[in-house]
Amino acid sequence: xxxxxxxxxxxxxxxxxxxxxxxxxxxxxxxxxxxxxxxxxxxxxxxxxxxxxxxxxxxxxxxxxxxxxxxxxxxxxxxxxxxxxxxxxxxxxxxxxxxxxxxxxxxxxxxxxxxx
Amino acid sequence: xxxxxxxxxxxxxxxxxxxxxxxxxxxxxxxxxxxxxxxxxxxxxxxxxxxxxxxxxxxxxxxxxxxxxxxxxxxxxxxxxxxxxxxxxxxxxxxxxxxxxxxxxxxx
Numbered sequence: 001x002x003x004x005x006x007x008x009x010x011x012x013x014x015x016x017x018x019x020x021x022x023x024x025x026x027x028x029x030x031x032x033x034x035x036x037x038x039x040x041x042x043x044x045x046x047x048x049x050x051x052x053x054x055x056x057x058x059x060x061x062x063x064x065x066x067x068x069x070x071x072x073x074x075x076x077x078x079x080x081x082x083x084x085x086x087x088x089x090x091x092x093x094x095x096x097x098x099x100x101x102x103x104x105x106x107x108x109x110x111x112x113x114x115x116x
Numbered sequence: 117x118x119x120x121x122x123x124x125x126x127x128x129x130x131x132x133x134x135x136x137x138x139x140x141x142x143x144x145x146x147x148x149x150x151x152x153x154x155x156x157x158x159x160x161x162x163x164x165x166x167x168x169x170x171x172x173x174x175x176x177x178x179x180x181x182x183x184x185x186x187x188x189x190x191x192x193x194x195x196x197x198x199x200x201x202x203x204x205x206x207x208x209x210x211x212x213x214x215x216x217x218x219x220x221x222x223x224x
Contacts, residue, residue, distance in 0.1 A: 035213055037161075045153070045161060045204050047213035059211040062117075095160060099208070102173040104153075104163035 002026040002105045004096045009110030016086050016114070022079040022096030022107060030054075030074040032100065036081050038092035039109075048094070049081065064090075086114045118142055118207050120216035128224040135192040137219045139205030144185045151206045152181055152190045153215075154199075161204065165190060197223075 008020040020036070036048040049070040050059045058070050069082040079096050093109040119142040129135055139150070147168040153161040163172040165181035168188060178193045192199055200223050205216040 033210060037213070037215075039155075044202075044218040045155070045206075045215045047206075047215060050210065050213065052210070057210070061212070097160075099163070099166075102163075102166065102170070104151075104161075104166075104172065106160035108160060 004098075004105055004107035006094060006096050006107040006110035009094060009112045011113045011115060012086055013116050014086060014088055014114055018083045018086060018112060020081040020083065020094055020110060020112070024077045024079065024096075027100070027105075029072075029077040032098045034070075034072060034079045034096065034098050036070060036079075037095045037097055037106075038090075038112075039095075040089070040092040043092075046092075051079070083112070086112075088114050090114050117212075118145060118214055120205050120207060120214055122203075122205060122216035122219045124219060125217075126220045126222060128222050129195055130224045131195050131197055133195050135190075135195055135199070135221060137190040137192075137203055137205075137221070139183075139188040139190070139216050141186045141188070141207065145207050147184050147188075149208050150181075150183070150188050151208060152179075153204045153206060154201045155204065155218075156201045164203075192221075195221075 003025045005023045035050045051070045067085045071080045091114045095109045096107040121140045123138045150168045152165040155161045169181045180191045202218045204218050207214045
């Protein structure tokens with residue numbers, strides 16, 4: 001069974017940093033592009049970042065470029081999102097996700113709250 | 117950068133009725149890279165349709181997708197009570213996964 005389990009979401013002050021993790025199991029992690037997607041309270045889904053299977057290509061939504069870094073450790077079946085210079089508008093539930101043809105897999109999400 | 121605009125913002129219908137949701141892209145997109153998602157409160161999104169018209173795993177056949185170029189449609193032929201949720205279209209390529217702003221489907 002495919003499982004994606006996010007962790008690391010907490011309350012942090014504006015300007016602070018946070019590292020989210022996603023533990024993957026039940027599939028060949030190193031074979032898939034992986035993504036982070038977020039949903040802010042009362043708003044819609046927003047794609048945040050993508051990373052290629054071997055980590056050589058990374059892409060970000062404009063609003064997080066230069067502040068967030070996506071990475072992965074294929075040996076540990078783990079995906080990460082390093083979040084720096086956090087802003088109030090980064091408050092959201094962050095999901096780890098990937099697609100495999102007819103199926104799409106998502107974690108349960110981890111809540112990041114940026115507030116003073 | 118492609119922008120996806122969904123309409124209407126909110127759709128009020130009754131169970132048993134037909135729902136038609138629209139997604140318009142700011143420029144022509146390949147129909148191979150257009151998907152639809154459903155999200156209910158407190159749950160992760162669920163893939164309904166990929167490649168414009170292919171149903172995801174386990175998705176009932178009352179859900180169908182169509183379209184090309186800049187205009188895409190999700191149709192729910194006969195609404196069931198569990199279909200009332202928020203729906204998103206998405207354009208996906210390796211470098212980005214852009215979502216529309218969503219359509220809320222509510223019970224009339």
